[in-house]
Amino acid sequence: MAAAAGAISLGFPVIADTEVPEIPASRFCLHEALVPEPKHDRIVERVIEVRPITIKLKEIPLPVPYSGAFEGERVRKENMRVQFGGKYSRAFELLVAAPADRIRDGKVELIGDDIDRVPDGGSLPLGILIEAAGRKMAKDFEPILERQVHSFINWAMGVMHMGQRDMIWVRIGREAFEKGFRLRHLGEIIAARLHNDFGAIVNKVQVTIFTDADEVASRIGEAEKIYRERDLRVAGMTDESVDEFYSCTLCQSFAPSHVCIISPERLGLCGAYNWLDGKAAHEISPAGANQPVPKTGLVDPALGQWRGINEFVFESSHRALSKLNLYSIMRDPMTSCGCFEAIVAIVPEANGVMVVSREYPGQTPLGMDFITMAGMVGGGVQTPGFMGIGRLYVTSPKFISAEGGIKRLVWVSGDLKRALKDRIEERARKVGEADLFDKIADEETAVDSAGLLEFLQKADHPALKMDPLL
Ligand code: SF4
Numbered sequence: 001m002a003a004a005a006g007a008i009s010l011g012f013p014v015i016a017d018t019e020v021p022e023i024p025a026s027r028f029c030l031h032e033a034l035v036p037e038p039k040h041d042r043i044v045e046r047v048i049e050v051r052p053i054t055i056k057l058k059e060i061p062l063p064v065p066y067s068g069a070f071e072g073e074r075v076r077k078e079n080m081r082v083q084f085g086g087k088y089s090r091a092f093e094l095l096v097a098a099p100a101d102r103i104r105d106g107k108v109e110l111i112g113d114d115i116d117r118v119p120d121g122g123s124l125p126l127g128i129l130i131e132a133a134g135r136k137m138a139k140d141f142e143p144i145l146e147r148q149v150h151s152f153i154n155w156a157m158g159v160m161h162m163g164q165r166d167m168i169w170v171r172i173g174r175e176a177f178e179k180g181f182r183l184r185h186l187g188e189i190i191a192a193r194l195h196n197d198f199g200a201i202v203n204k205v206q207v208t209i210f211t212d213a214d215e216v217a218s219r220i221g222e223a224e225k226i227y228r229e230r231d232l233r234v235a236g237m238t239d240e241s242v243d244e245f246y247s248c249t250l251c252q253s254f255a256p257s258h259v260c261i262i263s264p265e266r267l268g269l270c271g272a273y274n275w276l277d278g279k280a281a282h283e284i285s286p287a288g289a290n291q292p293v294p295k296t297g298l299v300d301p302a303l304g305q306w307r308g309i310n311e312f313v314f315e316s317s318h319r320a321l322s323k324l325n326l327y328s329i330m331r332d333p334m335t336s337c338g339c340f341e342a343i344v345a346i347v348p349e350a351n352g353v354m355v356v357s358r359e360y361p362g363q364t365p366l367g368m369d370f371i372t373m374a375g376m377v378g379g380g381v382q383t384p385g386f387m388g389i390g391r392l393y394v395t396s397p398k399f400i401s402a403e404g405g406i407k408r409l410v411w412v413s414g415d416l417k418r419a420l421k422d423r424i425e426e427r428a429r430k431v432g433e434a435d436l437f438d439k440i441a442d443e444e445t446a447v448d449s450a451g452l453l454e455f456l457q458k459a460d461h462p463a464l465k466m467d468p469l470l
């Protein structure tokens with residue numbers, strides 16, 4: 001104890017392998033001064049935690065090359081060994097803050113089959129649960145760190161990752177598989193990159209990968225509850241109540257001129273970033289992809305246009321866009337990258353808009369399915385009349401408010417319509433159209449424009465009496 005006291009007074013925290021009473025932070029030590037850790041195999045980890053030490057791996061030991069150059073690489077069906085999520089299986093990724101003593105740094109566990117147990121070209125369910133601990137780790141940072149998984153994984157040659165939350169789609173190529181790439185490598189990549197890129201807040205990372213169908217099914221429910229809680233945090237805030245919005249340029253690796261402008265009432269189009277997340281991300285890395293964008297020089301409150309935002313977008317789109325209307329789909333709308341949760345598109349003959357979700361495989365009244373439309377909308381260009389969005393934007397008071405808002409909604413793919421039912425009804429009541437929900441068509445009602453029009457007329461849909469969209 002005397003030796004320890006001497007070390008402590010020199011500013012060294014002391015870890016003892018004997019049972020000594022713990023001494024909390026003192027004026028000599030920033031954190032705990034004396035910590036007992038009788039288990040020798042845990043002592044290094046404990047030291048890392050107490051200091052707290054930032055770990056950086058110079059090179060991640062992987063069987064395939066790893067670099068930013070592979071970020072935009074696709075794994076085509078012909079070259080694919082196995083895939084997860086998308087249309088093929090249920091899959092999710094979730095990052096949560098965990099108490100430091102509950103997790104083991106660097107531990108990667110696989111629950112279920114590895115990919116060598118799957119026939120070539122097959123699929124597996126997938127759950128990636130990341131638990132991160134650190135002195136500065138906070139619940140608010142969870143979504144930001146989680147959203148990085150996309151690029152972390154994409155850097156591996158022959159591995160493709162798309163989407164976010166419970167909408168991920170991952171492919172591992174045959175070549176990567178033959179070189180020895182296995183599921184645990186996903187966890188090793190994530191742990192190493194979190195240490196390297198976010199060492200200031202993360203000191204310990206544990207990753208559990210699930211491919212067991214039952215495990216994935218039960219855990220996806222828990223994950224969805226967490227996603228919903230995150231979405232709720234920003235509910236009730238308005239665009240008028242803040243002086244700045246946040247940008248997101250994370251997707252510029254795929255769509256170099258794309259910039260998301262995230263406001264309290266309009267989340268990022270991937271659905272994984274809201275205004276609070278933008279703010280927290282900016283706190284974590286002030287020079288990173290999320291910057292405050294001042295709402296200065298109001299040009300048009302109805303369209304949602306500010307000079308300050310135009311200037312910001314001009315610079316950060318590499319001078320590709322000079323004007324952005326946050327609340328309009330017809331005039332200088334926001335660009336779309338590729339990971340939007342849903343697409344809004346005008347249906348001119350119905351004088352309204354339709355919304356189709358990424359999960360919906362069928363036809364729409366526009367004569368196109370999601371994939372075809374995604375090809376037109378994505379890539380970081382403005383496409384008046386079409387827009388990729390985060391699902392929750394549909395029920396925001398700022399949803400295409402320049403064109404009349406939710407009253408324009410004439411068709412929504414059934415899965416999304418069911419998921420948003422309560423929110424649509426609530427929003428509809430607020431705009432004096434209490435029975436709007438039942439007037440909105442879906443694929444059961446019509447998948448062509450003649451059928452849609454007939455339904456809308458019979459239902460006396462408000463869009464038919466609004467100002468012409470075109
Ligand atoms: Fe950021 Fe937008 Fe990409 Fe989401 S879609 S990661 S908010 S740029």
Ligand code: ZN
Nearest residue numbers: 251337338339
């Ligand atoms: Zn994107």
